[in-house]
Amino acid sequence: MKKISQHLSDSSIKEEKNMDIIKGGVTAAKGFEAAAAAAGIKYKDRTDMALVYSQAPCEAAGTFTQNVVKAAPVKWDQKVVKSGSKVQAVIVNSGIANACTGAEGYGYCEDTAVAAAEALGISGDGVVIGSTGVIGKQIPIEKLTAGIKVLAEKKNDSLENGTQAARAIMTTDTFEKELAVTLKVGGKTVTIGGMAKGSGMIHPNMCTMLAFITTDADITKEALQKALSGDVDDTYNMISVDGDTSTNDTVLLLANGLAGNPQIRYGSEDYKAFAEALHVVNEYLAKKIAGDGEGATALFEVKAVGCESTEQARLLAKSIVCSNLTKTAIAGHDANWGRILCAMGYSGAQFDPEKVDLFFESRAGKIQIIENGTAVDYSEAEATKILSEPEVTATADVKLGSSSATAWGCDLTHGYIEINADYRS
Amino acid sequence: MKKISQHLSDSSIKEEKNMDIIKGGVTAAKGFEAAAAAAGIKYKDRTDMALVYSQAPCEAAGTFTQNVVKAAPVKWDQKVVKSGSKVQAVIVNSGIANACTGAEGYGYCEDTAVAAAEALGISGDGVVIGSTGVIGKQIPIEKLTAGIKVLAEKKNDSLENGTQAARAIMTTDTFEKELAVTLKVGGKTVTIGGMAKGSGMIHPNMCTMLAFITTDADITKEALQKALSGDVDDTYNMISVDGDTSTNDTVLLLANGLAGNPQIRYGSEDYKAFAEALHVVNEYLAKKIAGDGEGATALFEVKAVGCESTEQARLLAKSIVCSNLTKTAIAGHDANWGRILCAMGYSGAQFDPEKVDLFFESRAGKIQIIENGTAVDYSEAEATKILSEPEVTATADVKLGSSSATAWGCDLTHGYIEINADYRS
Incomplete structure (x- = not known):
């Protein structure tokens, strides 16, 4: 099955040996759910919040902006990923970047995690946050926590909900960006799916966009981080729309292990196959971001x-x-x-x-x-x-x-x- | 006397102690002449060649693009300035950059110098060249040498001819850029005048434009080069229109010594006064280039x-x-x-x-x-x-x-x- 996507042909997607492209995005892998909500954070007539939720706790890997000015959610996510906490939910808003917001802004990250943990019945240590939008404005936290409740109620594992989440994270993007692939690991089918948004402020110096990748692979945290870190220099870091490196760039990769495959360890043959499949997802999303740069026609x-x-x-x-x-x-x-x-x-x-x-x-x-x-x-x-x-x-x-x-x-x-x-x- | 210039106010020009802003540009200093010609190199209905000529041979200083890809005239000028030859003429064309033109393009620099030397009755070692325009096209050498003859006939030391030269070197600039100042050195009046063009391809990594500065100061070659090199990092290298560093960036500074001042040596009080006055000219021209970036309104x-x-x-x-x-x-x-x-x-x-x-x-x-x-x-x-x-x-x-x-x-x-x-x- 080939996903037929918008505007740009998908002729360049390589079908690796032992790899298939399937429909869907962040909800394609087993045990992942998603939802979108119109929380009214900036936009009036569209969704502006997304949830990615895993039924089982995930190993988490991340790469983040190299800008000296880091948004509060970037600092929050770096802390969570570094701590080794298992992650079970991602909360994204596309109205306010929560950058240059000082201690007050970082406090809203804590509030977000607490609200998500309560609504989803999970640990607050397991919530990561993505944000994009206006720099310097504080989060209207009541609207955000109200949005979290809606997301928790609406979440399910349908491909449609994945697409809705991919749409909710867009700012000046003109179409949603998602892809999913499967590969075989030890006889089991492993799925990797992702969504991304880009458009404004796209620059090579780290991803400069938001990308959330989910997989049901059973994989060590070390292998997961290495597969991601080793690939961003060839994908998200090689795109540019305007030369500006954002304060909010984030790529998160979550693995919940529900595929039941023999655990993937760094350096093994299975690791290489996983890294190749991940590369296909990353390159596809990166190219879609580049081709959908603000005002772009080519x-x-x-x-x-x-x-x-x-x-x-x-x-x-x-x-x-x-x-x-x-x-x-x-x-x-x-x-x-x-x-x-x-x-x-x-x-x-x-x-x-x-x-x-x-x-x-x-x-x-x-x-x-x-x-x-x-x-x-x-x-x-x-x-x-x-x-x-x-x-x-x-x-x-x-x-x-x-x-x-x-x-x-x-x-x-x-x-x-x-x-x-x-x-x- | 204050020069009233186009578009931007001149409120920022500092009048240093011992310094006056006067009318004119490259012909303001004693013994310098200029001319413009419509040679039809690229444009049909405007001048596209300029000559700056000194009645006496000049010490020459220059700074050039840091781009690995250097236009043929840049290579030519670097050779002349480094050799220590006295310079007596600058030939500029604004239709063709003569960049990425290989040995054939460099050969046209030699032809230009020979033609200018013959028309002006000077040594071919004393001719430097500036060019800007289309990359990759060869110079129509017959048109260029015909233009040189016209320039040699039309040249004179009037301020009007200086302004015409400043206009002839423009590409997408919307107004000519020139300034002249005087200072006292050992009781003698020394004049520094200049013209520049910018607009497209303006970036900090070296001047990224053409600027030609003339002075009647008697100054050692060492002092002249140090005064220029020490100033470009604070002036031409601090402007940017679009982040692209051109293949043709050139700043040339010629000193013919006709002011009759006690010779200025590096490090002296007179040197400092000269360097300050040069800075006023350079900063003014740099700001004019920045404010006249392609499409700029501010x-x-x-x-x-x-x-x-x-x-x-x-x-x-x-x-x-x-x-x-x-x-x-x-x-x-x-x-x-x-x-x-x-x-x-x-x-x-x-x-x-x-x-x-x-x-x-x-x-x-x-x-x-x-x-x-x-x-x-x-x-x-x-x-x-x-x-x-x-x-x-x-x-x-x-x-x-x-x-x-x-x-x-x-x-x-x-x-x-x-x-x-x-x-x-």
Whole structure:
């Protein structure tokens, strides 16, 4: 079963050996429930709170923003994940970031955990929190606790509820983002599902968005954290919408063990299979976030190949994908390769500009633009045709080695300005 | 005499002791001539070439882009400045960058120098070159050499010709940028004048624009280079329009010694006076470039104060001024202080977010927005009034020390997208 998603084709989802893509998101794995509620925290006419709940306590792993300014929920989650507490619920609101809110704001995290624990009949140590929205405003805690009660009543394990949760966490996103996959571990079916929101404030320096991944795998906390930490640098950290790293970026991965598989330990074959499947979910969600950047009309994929090291490849790919000048060129369907070479040049990576080859590719075809640092005699009309597709790939080959990296972003359009001149985030 | 310039008030020009602001630009200093020509290199109906010529050979200092990809004229100028050759002419074209053009492109620099030397009756070693425009296209050398002949015929030392040269080097700039000052050195009047162009591809990592400064001071090559190198980090390197560092950034400073002052040596009192006057010219031109960013409607000045070091202050100020989210907020006259704290947080500088104070200021008044990391009870209406002026200053105090830095940028508007989706740079 293939999930047919919005706006962007899913042609790029790799079906790994021993892996299937199935319908659903955070409720696809056994024992996970979800719900959405309209708590009126910021929005009047839409849901703005989500619950992810596990019938059994979960091992929890997380990665968080590297911004010096961390929102209160980020500090809260870091404490919970580090403590080793088993986690059973995630409470998310998409109206208020609860960042730059001081001791009062952190107190609302405690209140949230207490209210969720009471409503769900679980331990307060087992509640993690995600938030996104306006910075600097305090949480209207009565509305939030009222919302928690609604979430606790409405929660169930249907795929529909998972989708509703994925919708409730959106801010300026234009569609919900979710995916689920299954793999076999010791004869048992293990499921990994997730949801994410992005759009504003998307930048490589850590995920810069919210992503919640659930799995029924039985896996050690060490293996879970390593699988997540080892993957974010290739997925969420390689996307950029506007170069701003948010105060609230959070990726949480919860494993409740209900699949009944032999426990996955770090370094084993089963671990590798689990990590690969997790990567498919993360990459899919990351690409969906990139392609749904504020005002975006195209997903812009950049591959740096022939590099001496992965670090060099990441620097080059990210520098290209973050350049406003490159992104406006993509919006204009313009094969402006000079801007791409320029962005490579100030990336911080060392390379020989006179060795670079550059290609553009999309469903409309593939074309070489530069060979050894200067333009080949390509057709501008053909290049424009290729660049007019909703998914465009630029591949830069620096011919120094065999390392590579891929980054994802979007074009920069009038829509971005419209959204951000008025939206108070 | 105060020069009354376009769009932005000149209230910020400091009149140093022993210094006057006078009319003019590159032709203000003794013995300097200029001209503009319509060579048809890219534009059809405007001038696109400029000459700056000195009647006497000049000591030359320069600072250049840090981009790994350097345009051919940048490589040429670096060679000339390093060689110690005396310089007598600058040839600029604003149609074609001559970047990513390989050996053929570098050859056109040699051709340019030969043609200029012949037309002006000077040595080919004494010709430096500036260029800006389309990357990757080769120079139409016949048009360029024809343009050089016109420039050589038209050149004179009038202020009007200086202004015409300042106009000819513009690309997407909306007005020419020039300033001149005088100071007394050993009883003699020394003049420093300059012109610059910016607009697209403006970023802190080196000047990211073209600036040509002329002076009739008698000054050693060492002192000249140190005065320039010591100042660019506080001026051209502190401006940002879009975060992209160009392949062509060049600041050239020429001194022909015709003022007849006692020679200025590095470290002397006269050197300090000269460096201060040069700073006034550089800061003025840098601010004009920032305020004339593509599509900009406001100059956005950011001061980081109370810092532990100048480096920390620069990181903080530049991170705020480069943030797309901050810049769109300024375009929307929105006191979005959360975005400013967020940009400080990912700047790479360490500080305590819960100590930060933030103020907005303009001709319409001054208002405190944050005290110790959280919002004070300020009036949104008053903040919007302050942010609706054409020059807006944000001051962030991290209360750690006594160092400070100032950065300049502009708001991010629809105009930026319009210009860059179509302009092939």
